[in-house]
Amino acid sequence: MDLSRARWRKSTRSNGSGGACVEVADNLPGVVAVRDSKDPAGPALTFSPAAWRAFVSGVARR
Template sequence: MKTIPDASALNGWRKSSYSNGQGAECVEVADGHPGLVPVRDSKRPHGPAVAFPASSWVSFIAAVKNGELER
């Protein structure tokens, strides 16, 4: 994982399909960065982001979809 202090310069941001459009708990990911998946809080576009290795992100998404991270 790598921290990006100001992620506003990155292109390709899109909100999670689970975002409710009311400004709460919105996550954005940036496409088009080979090998990395930058992730940020949509309410802080000039704030920090973290970039995960693409393989780790794929594993995380699979675990979410399979319900492995439910409380």
């Protein structure tokens, strides 16, 4: 999957010292990508928008 046009943003829950952070790109049609901010050239997980919404909703309920 080509993520070259992804606009990555850091989680609002990330700490300022660069610790355990994830970045999300939700500007691509039909996909939401997630990566480790400490390894931006590394792998990214991709989800359908519906699957991502279900994940975020499940996390928010905890």
